[in-house]
Amino acid sequence: MSATLREVAERAGVSVRTVSNVVSGFALVAPETRARVQRALDELSYRPNAAARHLRGGRSGLVALVVPELSTPYFGELAGRFADEADARSLMLLVQQTGGDPDRERELLDGVRGQVVDGLIMSPWALSPAELRRRPGGAPLVLLGEQDADGLLDHVVADNVAAARDMTRHLLGLGRTRIAVIGLQPHLHNATAARRLEGYRQALAEAGLTPDPAREVAVRRLHRADGAAAMRGLLDAGTPVDAVFCFSDQLALGALHAATERGLRVPADLAVAGFDDVEDGRYANPPLTTIAPDKAAIVTAALDCLAARLDRTTGPGRPDEPAEPRTIVVGHRLEVRASTRGPSSSR
Amino acid sequence: MSATLREVAERAGVSVRTVSNVVSGFALVAPETRARVQRALDELSYRPNAAARHLRGGRSGLVALVVPELSTPYFGELAGRFADEADARSLMLLVQQTGGDPDRERELLDGVRGQVVDGLIMSPWALSPAELRRRPGGAPLVLLGEQDADGLLDHVVADNVAAARDMTRHLLGLGRTRIAVIGLQPHLHNATAARRLEGYRQALAEAGLTPDPAREVAVRRLHRADGAAAMRGLLDAGTPVDAVFCFSDQLALGALHAATERGLRVPADLAVAGFDDVEDGRYANPPLTTIAPDKAAIVTAALDCLAARLDRTTGPGRPDEPAEPRTIVVGHRLEVRASTRGPSSSR
DNA sequence: ATGAAAGCGCTAACAC
DNA sequence: GTGTTAGCGCTTTCAT
Numbered sequence: 027m028s029a030t031l032r033e034v035a036e037r038a039g040v041s042v043r044t045v046s047n048v049v050s051g052f053a054l055v056a057p058e059t060r061a062r063v064q065r066a067l068d069e070l071s072y073r074p075n076a077a078a079r080h081l082r083g084g085r086s087g088l089v090a091l092v093v094p095e096l097s098t099p100y101f102g103e104l105a106g107r108f109a110d111e112a113d114a115r116s117l118m119l120l121v122q123q124t125g126g127d128p129d130r131e132r133e134l135l136d137g138v139r140g141q142v143v144d145g146l147i148m149s150p151w152a153l154s155p156a157e158l159r160r161r162p163g164g165a166p167l168v169l170l171g172e173q174d175a176d177g178l179l180d181h182v183v184a185d186n187v188a189a190a191r192d193m194t195r196h197l198l199g200l201g202r203t204r205i206a207v208i209g210l211q212p213h214l215h216n217a218t219a220a221r222r223l224e225g226y227r228q229a230l231a232e233a234g235l236t237p238d239p240a241r242e243v244a245v246r247r248l249h250r251a252d253g254a255a256a257m258r259g260l261l262d263a264g265t266p267v268d269a270v271f272c273f274s275d276q277l278a279l280g281a282l283h284a285a286t287e288r289g290l291r292v293p294a295d296l297a298v299a300g301f302d303d304v305e306d307g308r309y310a311n312p313p314l315t316t317i318a319p320d321k322a323a324i325v326t327a328a329l330d331c332l333a334a335r336l337d338r339t340t341g342p343g344r345p346d347e348p349a350e351p352r353t354i355v356v357g358h359r360l361e362v363r364a365s366t367r368g369p370s371s372s373r
Numbered sequence: 374m375s376a377t378l379r380e381v382a383e384r385a386g387v388s389v390r391t392v393s394n395v396v397s398g399f400a401l402v403a404p405e406t407r408a409r410v411q412r413a414l415d416e417l418s419y420r421p422n423a424a425a426r427h428l429r430g431g432r433s434g435l436v437a438l439v440v441p442e443l444s445t446p447y448f449g450e451l452a453g454r455f456a457d458e459a460d461a462r463s464l465m466l467l468v469q470q471t472g473g474d475p476d477r478e479r480e481l482l483d484g485v486r487g488q489v490v491d492g493l494i495m496s497p498w499a500l501s502p503a504e505l506r507r508r509p510g511g512a513p514l515v516l517l518g519e520q521d522a523d524g525l526l527d528h529v530v531a532d533n534v535a536a537a538r539d540m541t542r543h544l545l546g547l548g549r550t551r552i553a554v555i556g557l558q559p560h561l562h563n564a565t566a567a568r569r570l571e572g573y574r575q576a577l578a579e580a581g582l583t584p585d586p587a588r589e590v591a592v593r594r595l596h597r598a599d600g601a602a603a604m605r606g607l608l609d610a611g612t613p614v615d616a617v618f619c620f621s622d623q624l625a626l627g628a629l630h631a632a633t634e635r636g637l638r639v640p641a642d643l644a645v646a647g648f649d650d651v652e653d654g655r656y657a658n659p660p661l662t663t664i665a666p667d668k669a670a671i672v673t674a675a676l677d678c679l680a681a682r683l684d685r686t687t688g689p690g691r692p693d694e695p696a697e698p699r700t701i702v703v704g705h706r707l708e709v710r711a712s713t714r715g716p717s718s719s720r
Numbered sequence: 721a722t723g724a725a726a727g728c729g730c731t732a733a734c735a736c
Numbered sequence: 737g738t739g740t741t742a743g744c745g746c747t748t749t750c751a752t
Contacts, residue, residue: 028488028511030729041739046731056737076489077433078729080424081744088467096456097652102449109443109470118489120435121468123456142435142465143374144421165377250656278630283656305444307629309597311658377745388723393747425745428728696735723752728745735740 029070035129038066049074075258090146092134096160098248099304107325111292115329126247128152136155141165145332154215161181166335168328172217180335182327184251184319186218189358190225193271193299193317196360198233202269202297206232206241208256208281209248209273209301222273224300237312240265245277253280257334261288267365268296275307278314282365297366312364376417392458396421400532436679437467437476445595445623446651448496454672455494462676471681473594476556488512492679501562513682515675519564527675527682529701531566533668536705537572540618540646540664543707545580549616549644553588554576555603555628556595556620556648569620569648587612592624600627608635615643616713621637622647622654625661644713659711 278300303318453648
C-alpha cells in the first residue's frame with residue numbers, strides 16, 4: 027500500500043492541506059516548505075489514491091470505448107488511436123466489447139458496471155435510436171457512426187453517402203457497369219450500410235444505370251468469411267459482375283479470396299473495392315482500393331465532444347441547460363490501388 | 374447523479390446498514406424488510422457508487438492489459454478475448470498501449486496512473502528483466518511472452534523453441550533446405566525471437582544443416598512493411614532461399630507481398646510461413662501456414678494467475694508469504710496451409 | 721435482525 | 737501561507 031497524504035504531512039511536519047497543495051501544484055506554498063514536503067513525498071514515494079480522488083471529485087478519469095469487436099482490424103486500429111489520444115489527454119481508456127449483442131449494448135449503456143466511467147464513446151450495432159436515447163446511466167455519450175439518431179445525440183460520422191458515391195463513380199469511370207455491392211445489413215439498426223447503398227445508387231443513377239437487386243448483397247456480419255460467402259453466392263447465381271464494392275475492407279478481402287479461388291483475375295476480370303483502409307488492404311494481393319475515413323479526426327472529434335460534455339457536467343457554468351447535441355462529420359479519401367486499377371478484360 | 378444508500382434507507386424507513394445488506398445480499402434480512410428495501414431501491418434506481426466501494430474495499434475491479442500495439446491483429450485478437458473473459462469474471466479491462474516505448478512501459482508498470490487497477494497483464498517489449506522485477510507500484514503483475522525472467526515473475530508463454538522447431542521440421546520435410554528466418558530482434562530484451570531462432574537452429578542441426586547467418590534476418594518491428602523489406606533484402610542480396618519462416622504472421626504477409634511483387638510463385642518457388650495464426654493469414658493469397666498458439670489458454674491462464682495473486686493480496690490467508698511465481702506454458706499447433714503445401718519447383 | 725458510527729484518502733471551504 | 741475539519745458513499749464493527 028502506498029503512503030497517504032497524512033503520513034507525508036507528519037513526516038514533513040506540515041498539515042495535509044499543505045501537502046495536498048504541493049501535490050496538486052495549486053495554491054501558493056512557501057518555497058522552503060514546498061521543498062521539505064517534496065522530499066517527504068519522494069522518500070515515501072507517495073502516489074495519490076485514485077479511489078479517494080474519484081469519490082471526492084466525482085471524476086474517475088476513465089472513459090469507456092464500446093465497440094462491437096476488438097479483433098476486427100478497423101476497431102483494433104481505432105481503439106489503438108483512442109488509447110493514445112486518451113493518454114495524451116490524461117484519460118484512461120476502458121475497452122468494452124459487445125459482440126454486436128443488443129443486450130450487452132444496453133447493459134453497457136446503462137452504466138458501465140457501476141458508474142466507473144466519466145463518459146463513453148460507443149459504436150452501436152444493434153440498438154435502435156430510441157433505446158440509445160433512453161439512458162438511465164447518465165454518463166455523457168458520444169456515438170460513432172451513422173445511427174439514424176442524428177441531431178438527438180452527439181455523434182461523429184463520415185459522409186457515407188458521398189463516400190460510397192465517390193467509390194462507385196471511380197468504378198464507373200473504369201468502364202465497369204455491372205457493379206455489385208456487398209454489405210447490406212437490413213437486420214441492424216445501424217444505418218451505415220443503408221447510407222452507403224444510397225450513395226451507390228445515386229452514382230448509378232447519375233450514369234443512367236438502374237440498380238439490380240441481384241447485385242445488392244446482404245451479409246450477417248462484416249468478416250472475411252461473410253465477404254467470401256457473398257462473393258461465391260454472386261458467382262454461383264451467375265449474375266454478371268465486373269466490379270464489387272464491399273462495405274468494409276474485411277468483406278472485400280473475403281470477396282477477393284473467393285474470386286481468386288474461382289480463378290478470376292483481379293482486377294482484369296473483376297475489380298474489388300473496400301471501405302475502411304485497414305492495413306491488411308494495403309498488403310493484400312493485389313492491394314485493395316478503398317475509402318479511407320479520417321480516423322485521426324474521428325478520435326479527436328469524439329474525445330473533444332466528450333470533453334465538452336464532461337466540462338459542463340462537472341465543471342463550472344450552467345449545468346442545467348443541456349448543450350445542443352452535435353453531429354461532427356469527418357472527411358474521407360478515395361484510395362485507389364491495384365485491385366481496381368487495371369483495365370477490364372474485354373468480354 | 375444516482376441515489377445514495379442513505380436516500381434509499383430514508384425512503385424505506387430503515388438504516389443504511391440494512392440497505393447495504395440487501396444490496397450485497399450478504400447478511401440475513403427479514404423477508405418483509407427486504408421487500409420494502411428492494412422497492413425503494415428500484416424506485417430510486419439505485420446504483421452502487423464504484424468510487425466509494427473502491428475506497429472502502431481497496432479493490433476497483435479493474436485490470437489493465439498493457440500491449441505494444443492494439444492495431445496489430447495479434448494483440449487486437451488477444452485484447453478482444455481478454456475483454457470477454459474479464460467480463461465473464463466481473464472484471465473490467467483497462468487497455469494501455471506502449472508502442473514498444475521503454476519509458477512508457479516503465480511508467481505503466483510503476484502504477485497505471487494512480488493505482489486505479491487491481492492488477493496488470495503486460496506484454497513487455499523493451500524492458501529488461503531487472504526493470505520488470507523492480508516495481509514500486511505494487512499491483513500484481515502477470516507477464517505475457519518470453520522474458521528471460523522465467524521463474525522470477527508470473528508469466529504465461531508458449532513453447533517458442535518447440536514451436537519454431539516444429540515449423541522448421543515441416544519446411545525441411547517439404548524438401549526445402551535453404552530456409553531463411555525473418556524476425557530477429559537483437560535490440561530488444563524480449564526473448565521471444567531468440568527462442569524461436571533457437572528452435573529453428575535445432576531443427577536445422579537435426580537435419581545436418583549448418584545455419585547461415587545470411588539467412589537470419591533481423592527486423593526493427595513486426596509489421597508487414599518490415600517483413601516486406603526483409604524479403605526484398607534477402608532477394609536483392611542474391612541469397613538462395615526456398616523457404617522463409619517469419620516470426621509473426623504480419624512479417625510473413627509482408628514477405629509474401631514482396632515475393633509476389635518480384636514474380637516469385639508461392640509456394641512453388643518459395644514457401645512462406647508465419648507465427649500467431651491471425652485471421653489475415655487464413656485469407657491471404659495463398660493462405661498462410663503458421664503456428665497457432667492456444668490463445669484461449671493464454672487468456673485463461675493469465676487471468677487465473679492474476680486472480681490468485683489478488684486473492685492473497687486482498688483476500689484471507691497469509692498475505693506475507695509471497696506465492697511462488699508461476700510459469701504457465703500454453704500449447705500450440707502447426708497449421709499447414711497453401712503457402713507451404715505445394716511442391717517446390719525443380720531448380 | 722437492525723441501528724449507530726467510525727473511517728477508507730482526499731479536497732476545499734473556513735479559519736487564522 | 738498554513739492549519740483544521742467536514743464530508744464524498746460505502747462497508748463493517750460494535751452495540752442492542
